Amino acid sequence: MAASLYGPEEAQSAFWIYLEHEQRALERVSLELLSKARALADAAGWRVAGLLLGHRVEPMVEDAFAWGADEVWVADHPLLEPFTVEAHTAIAFQAILRGRPSVFLCGATPNGRDLAGRLAVRLRTGLTADCTDLRLDLEKGGVLIGEVTGFGGGIVALITMPNHRPQMATVRPGVFPLATPQRGRTGVVIPLEVDLHPEALRTRVVERVVGRGVDLTQAPVLVVGGRGIHGRFDLLQELASLLGGEVGATRPPVDEGWIDRERQVGQTGVVCRPKVALVCGASGAFQFVVGIQNAGTVIAINTDPEAPIFEFADYGVVGDALQVIPALIEALRAERVMA
Amino acid sequence: MWPTGMSPDGREWHFVVCMKVVPKPEEVRVDPETRRLDRAGARSEINPPDMNALEMALQLKDRFGGRVSILSMGPPFFEPYLRVGLAMGADHIYLLSDRKFGGADTLATTYTLARGIQKLGPVDLVFCGEESSDGATGQVPPGLAEWLDFSQITLVTRVELDPMRRVVRGRRERPGGYEILEVPLPAVISVKTGCNEPRFMDYRLKPWAFAPERVTVWSASDLEVDETFVGTAGSPTQVSGLAQAPSRERKRIRLEGTPEEIARVLAERLRELLR
Numbered sequence: 001m002a003a004s005l006y007g008p009e010e011a012q013s014a015f016w017i018y019l020e021h022e023q024r025a026l027e028r029v030s031l032e033l034l035s036k037a038r039a040l041a042d043a044a045g046w047r048v049a050g051l052l053l054g055h056r057v058e059p060m061v062e063d064a065f066a067w068g069a070d071e072v073w074v075a076d077h078p079l080l081e082p083f084t085v086e087a088h089t090a091i092a093f094q095a096i097l098r099g100r101p102s103v104f105l106c107g108a109t110p111n112g113r114d115l116a117g118r119l120a121v122r123l124r125t126g127l128t129a130d131c132t133d134l135r136l137d138l139e140k141g142g143v144l145i146g147e148v149t150g151f152g153g154g155i156v157a158l159i160t161m162p163n164h165r166p167q168m169a170t171v172r173p174g175v176f177p178l179a180t181p182q183r184g185r186t187g188v189v190i191p192l193e194v195d196l197h198p199e200a201l202r203t204r205v206v207e208r209v210v211g212r213g214v215d216l217t218q219a220p221v222l223v224v225g226g227r228g229i230h231g232r233f234d235l236l237q238e239l240a241s242l243l244g245g246e247v248g249a250t251r252p253p254v255d256e257g258w259i260d261r262e263r264q265v266g267q268t269g270v271v272c273r274p275k276v277a278l279v280c281g282a283s284g285a286f287q288f289v290v291g292i293q294n295a296g297t298v299i300a301i302n303t304d305p306e307a308p309i310f311e312f313a314d315y316g317v318v319g320d321a322l323q324v325i326p327a328l329i330e331a332l333r334a335e336r337v338m339a
Numbered sequence: 340m341w342p343t344g345m346s347p348d349g350r351e352w353h354f355v356v357c358m359k360v361v362p363k364p365e366e367v368r369v370d371p372e373t374r375r376l377d378r379a380g381a382r383s384e385i386n387p388p389d390m391n392a393l394e395m396a397l398q399l400k401d402r403f404g405g406r407v408s409i410l411s412m413g414p415p416f417f418e419p420y421l422r423v424g425l426a427m428g429a430d431h432i433y434l435l436s437d438r439k440f441g442g443a444d445t446l447a448t449t450y451t452l453a454r455g456i457q458k459l460g461p462v463d464l465v466f467c468g469e470e471s472s473d474g475a476t477g478q479v480p481p482g483l484a485e486w487l488d489f490s491q492i493t494l495v496t497r498v499e500l501d502p503m504r505r506v507v508r509g510r511r512e513r514p515g516g517y518e519i520l521e522v523p524l525p526a527v528i529s530v531k532t533g534c535n536e537p538r539f540m541d542y543r544l545k546p547w548a549f550a551p552e553r554v555t556v557w558s559a560s561d562l563e564v565d566e567t568f569v570g571t572a573g574s575p576t577q578v579s580g581l582a583q584a585p586s587r588e589r590k591r592i593r594l595e596g597t598p599e600e601i602a603r604v605l606a607e608r609l610r611e612l613l614r
Contacts, residue, residue, distance in 0.1 A: 002567045004575065082518075085481065085491060108476075110513050114493050117481030120446060126575030127445050129476030145579070157578045164575035170476075202490040206508065206519040213515025221613065243609065254533075255387075261533055262514065268470065276612050293587060297612050299605065314590040315608065317601050327602035335606055 004125040004164040006100050011165040013142060014047040015040065016101040018092065019064060019072075020111060021052070022210060026060050028178070028217075029107035031067045033171060035179035037105065038068030040136050046102075049073060051095055053088050055081035061189055066181035070188065073099065077194035083111045084203040087196055089118045095192050096123065101166050103144050105134075108170035120168050126161035128169040132271070132290065144169065149267055149290045174217030174271050214246065214262055221245025222274040222292070224265055228281020228302060228321060231258040235325050236280065242332045245274065250288045266291035280321035284309025301325075350461060352405025354396040357452060357467045357479070358389040358424060360417040385420050388468025390537040392530040396466045397428045397538065399500060405463075406430040410455050412440055412448065418554055425548035426540035433459065437558040442571035449482030451569050454562045456487060464507060465527045469494060480529035490522035496534040 015037035020027040030050075037048045049071040050064040055078050064072045075091045092115065096104060104119075106112035108130050120127035128146035137143040137160075144167040146159045161167050216222060223240040225233055225247070233247060240247045248265040249258070265272060266288040273294035280301045282288060289312050292298060300313035301321040310316040317324060366381030396407045409424045411417055412435040421432050435455045443451060456462055465487075470477040477493070484491035492498075492509035496517075499508045511518045512531050540548075547553070559569060567573060594601050 001572055001575075002565070089485075110494055110511070113477050114481045114491070117445070117478040118485040118491075120478070121449060121482045121485040124446070124575075127478055127482075128576055129445070129478050147582070156582050158580040158582060159576050160579040161575040161577070170478075202522050203492075204521040206521050208518045209516040210513075211515035213513075215514075221609075243613065257533075276609065297608075298589060299608070310591065310593075312589055315592050315594055315605070317594045317605075319598060319601065323598040324601055324605075327598040328605050331599075331602040331606040332609070335610070 001163065002124060005097065005123050006165055008102075008141060008163065008165055010100055011102040011142075012047075012100050013044070014049055014099070014101045015103045015105065016049045016051055016096070016099065016166065017069070018104070018106040018112060018115060019050045019052045019060070020107055020109060021054060021057065021060055024056075024059060026063050027107065027109070027173075029109060029112070029171070029173040031063070032173070032176040032178055033105050033107065034064065034067040034069055036134060036171075036176040037103075038179060040134065041068075044136050044138055044142070046136075046142075047071065049099065049101065051092060053080045053091050063181070065185050065187045066183055067179060068182075071190055072187065073190045073192055075192040075194050077196060079196045079198065079201060080194065082205055082208055084201055084205065085111075085114045085118055086201045086203060088115050089122065090196065090200075091192060091194060092119055093122050096166060102142050104166035104168045106168075106170045108172040112170055116168055116170050123166065123168075125164040125166060125168055128159040128161070128167075131169050131171050132156065132175055134169065134171070143167070149286075172271050174273060177273070214260075216246050216248055216263065216265065216270045216272050219246035219272065220275045222248050222265070222272055222277045222295070224248040224250065224277060224279045224282060224292070225253055225259070225321075226250040226280065226282025226288075227252040229253070230281075230322070231256070232322060233259050235322070235329070239278070239325055239329055239332075242329060242336075243276075245276075248272070248291075250282045250285070279309055279313070280325060282309055283307045284312055352399070352403050353459070353462050354399055354405065354407045355410050355456060355459060355462050355465045356389070356393045356396045356407060356424070356429065357465065357483070358393065358409050358411050358421060359386045359468075359471055360384070360411070360413060360420045361386045361471055383416075383420060385423065386468055386471045388470060388530065388532040390468075391532055391535055392466040392468045392528075393424055393427065393429065394535045394537040395495075395498060395528070395530050396464070398535070399464070399498070400428065403500060403502065408433060408459060410452065410459070411435065412443070412451050412455070415556070419549075422548045422553065423540055425553055426542070426544045427538055428541070428544075432554045434554060434556045435562065436556050439559045439566060439570045439572075442574060443569065444574035444576045445476070445478045445482055446575055447569050447571075447573035449479055449486055450573060451562070451564065452479070452483055453486035454564050455557065456483075458557065458562055463524050464500075465489065465525070467527065467529045469529050469532045477529065480527050484527040487525070487527070490524075490526040491528070492520045492522055492526065493529040494531050495528050496531045498528060
């Protein structure tokens, strides 16, 4: 078997987190990863380090410490801002060979995936993508166990790479809860030398429009529509607005073009943890259910009494969502008037 | 305007589309012995995002000429599915097929595909679907670009080719925004799912598409691969176990009544839950 550039015996007992940032603030997914790594590291006696690449990134170091980093490795250079895959891969690669972490984690975001995909090949190591949970097997000398779904039938696979380091994994936003930050917590800043030349960077960023996308992972209420609502997302939107929530969808309505793909919930979409998920006209395919399994309460409405979705629901309504939802909108409006 | 069909170094444009045949997601099982995906019982289809990748390549061929090659790694049964791509307008299929390639993870898959692309000769653009519906990780395109030392633009909804400057410009979608990135050729482009409407196959092309000579099969020895980098042997990751997905115990209470009665109960529950 082909070996990684360094092996388990040369690896340091440390979790490294690639810290993504936008407009001078760390992305939430990076803080979620720091939170999770901190908990795993405390149980194992390991260290947590953040890798922060960009330009004028110093103010974000404090947040990395507050969310659990013991060290922040910082590369500060104009060519690292905005993100280009060549520049970030080159510097991350050098830093990893210097620090030799046992584990390297990225958010499963557009930039995180681009970086992880390149880095894993350059380091000749494995990459467990889209983990839904992470554990550390200390008996085997610190083997990372990445849990991934996608096998159908409610089965998850436990993926490991016992002989390769760093053990790379990506995790989607919203999978891990955020820890409470410890303000005033400090650590060590390790500056990285940046030897980049503009001509070595192939990507030219011609235009860049940053916006706040829909963030279903933070919605307190999620109203999800499946095939059975026949495209009536206007109704779901009305309900979601009344409840202060957002609208999501299963895959079929997205494929039909009834709703934006960024609102797709599930394995190939977004993983959410709302207080309440109200699922309308969805059969309950496993690929979808993984997206709402962390919801506080699940309410399902479906015409088919045998639909699997009822197995995953706290409250099940056998009926037509297109009749129940308008009635529910009426009832909520009436309540509001009374109050 | 550059002469149609020629890339700036005087040869034909060559666009490669990486495609994969996947089991329909709802029909996949896990083999309890090998703990690998068991596709045998499931019906298959071309990975839907790869159809968007093919369409993007065919649009460039419509405009600039040249040829479109379909590249795939998998067992021989992939062939008839991939031939649909020929009937849509692609020129040839290269299928990397060998038992030694089986059980490949991202590292081994990207290595093998990269060897295939190197064997194809000069290539201008390599298109991939955003992700595969059975792996859903989107890690192949950047890994492939790394092995090949190509530039990359991922999650692209539109491309423009500038033949004179030999660069490609792509609109890369990001949550809530986008980037326009420009990279030199050759490049790997991952195509955003659903960004275009894949054309129907041309039934007149079907007999041509199903002729034996449209498909070239390459084995491990044809590709001259380093065998420690392919298949299970070349895969750092392994499935060390399977577990039941942890799921929160649900109350599973059925609510009955007219829509109005149910609505009243739900409204009350929602008020309690969201207090």
